[in-house]
Amino acid sequence: MKNFSIRFRELSDDEFDKFAEWDILDYSKDLIKSGLCSKEDALESAKKSFHGFLPEGKYTKDNFIYMVVNSNNQDVGIIWYQKYQKDIAFICDFLIYENFRRQGYGKQTLLLVEEEAKEKGLKKVLFNVFKYNKAAFSLYKSLEYKIIDEVGENISMLKNI
Template sequence: MVPMKQETFPVFSEALSVDYAKDKVQAGIWDKEDALDQARFEMVHLLSNGVMTKDHFLWDILDRKDEKIGTLWVFEEKNTYFIYDIMIFEAFQNQGYGSELLRVLEEKARQAGISEIGLHVFGHNKRAFHVYEKMGFETVDINMRKVL
């Protein structure tokens, strides 16, 4: 994990906005026509100062060869880390990088005096849900619906 540089932030922000918009549409929360604009608005609101936004930590994730394999966005509040986003690039998925990243983050959190790590996962993201459960995360809230 290395701190993200401000000059790479716009690429990160746009890629995350696109993915977030797709997830919100797939979950049936946002309309497709407005989703990308809404996602971009949320990014600007949450990360108003890019990588320098107070209490938000953005990291590039590197493998042992120093190749960038993904990104991580964490928010800190009251001795808690909240994971806003983990992105392991497609070419590196299903190789254990997500689990290893969570182990490294947990170690970093303990060293920083953090007592809890939280996150949100979309219901349709079964692979991520499986990884989080395997790594010891517990479900604390569930929203359900039935489309008629």
């Protein structure tokens, strides 16, 4: 096992509720910014998407939602991925809190997801990123994720692990 300066821990019920509220609002903003939804439809679309992925909340089978914690026991971000198809980990959402960015936590988080996914028998990691998210796109490329599809503002990236 690699040495990581981070670890994952499961969210409490209260943390999950706050995450759900944030995730829905954040995704609705992305839908508007990317041109995929109008302002009037974005919030409802984001809610539908979130609850479609997590019909049983944080207890939905094959979904892994973690707080990213650094070696000082500080919460530095959140990662949510799910088992997608038989051998793919799909990253649904990923956030390093602003005051912890550019410190290597994003890279460490993705590498830890890759390791954990391998342990779960998964062979690939897949996610979508919006073109305007240049910092995230740069990070993914540096970790050798490859573009497999582009539709409008959305880029799908994949890596064999």
